[in-house]
Amino acid sequence: MTPNPTIFTPLLIISLGIFAWGCWRRLSLVALGQAENRFDNIGARIGEMLKYAFGQKRVLAKPFGLNHFVIFWSFIILLVSNTEFLLHGVFPSISLAHLPDGIYFPLLLVIDIVSLLALVAVVIAMVRRIIAPPYPEARTIEAFFILALIATLMMANFGINGARISHMPVIYLAVAHTYMPVSSFVAGLIAPSAGALVFGVSWWAHAAALLLFMCYLPHSKHMHILTAIPNCFFRRLEKPNTQPREEFVSGNTFGVAQADRFTWKDLLDSMACTECGRCQKVCPANITGKPLNPRAVVHDIKVNLLENGALLKQGATPVTPLIGDGGEGSVAEEVIWGCTTCGACMEACPVFIEQMPKIVKMRRHLVENEARFPEELLNLFENMEGRSNPWGIAPSERTKWCAQMEVKPFDKNTTEYLLYVGCAGSFDSRSKHVSVALAQLLDKAGVSWGILGKDEKCCGDSLRRLGNEYVFDRMAKENVRIFTERGVKKVITQCPHCFSTLKNDYKQYGLELEVIHHSEFLRNLVQDGRLKLEGTSAELGATVFHDSCYLGRHNDVYDAPREVIELATGTAPAEMERNRNNAFCCGAGGGRMWMEEHTGERINLTRVREALEEKPDTICVSCPYCLTMFEDGLKDVKADSVKVRDVAEVLAEAALR
Amino acid sequence: MLVVACIKQVPDTTQVQIDPVTNTLVREGIPFIVNPYDTHALEEALRLKDRFGCKVAVLSMGPPNAEATLRKALALGVDMAILLSDRVFGGADTLATSNVLSAAIRKLNSEVDEVGLVLCGKQTIDGDTAQVGPGIATRLAYQQLTLVDRIDNLDVGGKRIRVSRKLEGRHEIVEAPLPAMLTVVRELNRPRYPRVPMRLAAADAQVEVWNNQVLKLDEQSIGLKGSPTWVSKIFSPERVKGEILGDGYADPEGTAALLIDKLLAKDMLPL
Known part of the structure; x- marks a missing residue:
């Protein structure tokens, strides 16, 4: 049972071969993906990698993150001793003991302590997985197997070192006790006669665990050990709040219906997923019982890629389609349509996997190549294309909201700001009140503003998120032309969807606008003293604020709407349990506004109940979609004594008395 | 068998206003759409193509810019699109219009393939007469099945069709030999949405234009001269x-x- 290079060396070579083959098999599949430049800004990328991969910043955001942090760093540190172990197994003369004592002894101490920490962390992880797993399906044999392997490695390490210490000449024991306290403790448990046996068994157990780990790693979710760090390096440096453009030329393919049509980074994402389940725990669709599970989408893309990899490499048709219902494809269509593009999954993912763009790419395939989508969307698509608004209302009615007041058309020579009213603000009977309140506030503050009036077009947000990139592309080009021709430079929007689309999506069309959401603009007006308050909106009672996904998570505007409410009412709004970057979607983003919710509980009801927990008199919002979803939801839970107000209306109560 | 769908480009009537001075439609800046009923006729033709492999031709009489309407049809998958456009066709009432369309259908019948079915929307949303479809059937001596909301059976070999007609408060199941002209209602189907590759192909595709040198019709039977009715006044009723x-x-x-x-x-x- 002693270490034996003639047995160990071939085993190591075989294991390394299996490891290399597994890595090559998977990473060569990643290379099948489409080109995408993630090599810009190397300096910033290294910084992000250090912060999020090595610093584990997002991992640490949740309680058990610390546990992972310990295992991660133990793994890194123990690479030293494990490398020594492997080399020593082949060339017995190689040993860390040849290092100077000043390095060797502290190293021994670190390895000893770290091994204990890792063992404790692994045991905690096992207990957690048994008692309260992150999600029920997380109790996999694979997970327990890998934890058991790590535990075996640590215990075997103590066995090896303990046996060594138990045989040491007495003069070395003091040093051993100082620098290997845990191993020394283990040594005390070993009977002198059993020392050689313990050493041999431990050594081979360590060797077996290490080699098995090596063989198994690239074939399991533990591949993330190799891929998560580069995945943080290759993350999208700006917020993933847009989708890439498509080029509409005959012969091009649109969207993704085959794994190799994703970009290499999409495919790397699928290999980097640890299945931690943090995305699914924040996904509004998943929480309310819909089949969409962002973790499963990423996983299913990987499974599909592995199944079809050999065929895809030959350019042949894959056996398992990527998209298909009833188990015929890896991802069901209802899954693809369930997404509200709220971005919570991407905000939660510790390794920056981008779930939302993948879903939109699959939607693009369904809409653009197959013309297959939930039937409610047919009207939406036609209304958008024909009349540039979701309801198909005549564009001539775009100015009806301001029929009772004087509003000037935007003129680049005399007007500073364009108020981009948006479709909801122009046509939706409830949101029109918000438009009027905002317009009156702007007038009172003496802001130079104007509108495009009947020439205003829809920004196309819903179309883009729904995968109708073809029509979005035309609408974006049209809007860019109008804005450029009219000389628009500064835009105020009251809808976070217009805000994000004008600000982020239109950049892809070369249009750089200064876009400001009305909550920020109004806050500035009050803080700069340009808008005088006449009193407070105290009659709104207790307020609670709901973050819009496209204002908050997608654009990092969290404080402005809260500050507007505080300025107007004198009190900061209450916070719901899930707020700011962890806020829960109202259910209307990603084009879900225009679709029925057939499965599970309605997302807006879940959110309304969460808001009612704070016992508000008024729920404050900053988005017309949220406004509709909350008003509808309150009616459904028979709580319509609670008011819903946009922040502009809240401020108007205080400023326009 | 060739299936012919007749479609018309109409102003988006929700956006149309009447000029109070001239009593005519203000057409400037008003977007054009495919007459909504015609989209159902076109869809049914495409479904017959999917099911029976019939060829589908789409006809439209109108000004040169009606080509856009025909490109939409090409994007949906029709085999050929023909624009019937000539100054002498202008100012036509329903009789003169059906003369031109019938002549084109005759030409298709003799030069392309035997026409089995002509599909029209039940009426247009700008003229609202519901006469052009029946006019075509009369000129061509085809069976005339109006207000169809369901095709129950089409026997291509036996040249028979059975349809359901949606009437006030009742349905009528009618069977007729081919060739037949059907006018259709909205309940017949849900029009499909164009796929992007087809849209791109349609943008480059050929829209044939047939003028009166092609159709060679007597000028007394077409256009303003061939129209016994004319619009003397259009006005919005006082409300x-x-x-x-x-x-x-x-x-x-x-x-x-x-x-x-x-x-x-x-x-x-x-x-």
């Missing part, structure tokens, strides 16, 4: 503004009750 009942914001329940009372009093609520 008396109704009264506003109650206050729906302050008292929704009371206002609803008020509305119900009013409707009951006018016998407009069947109980």
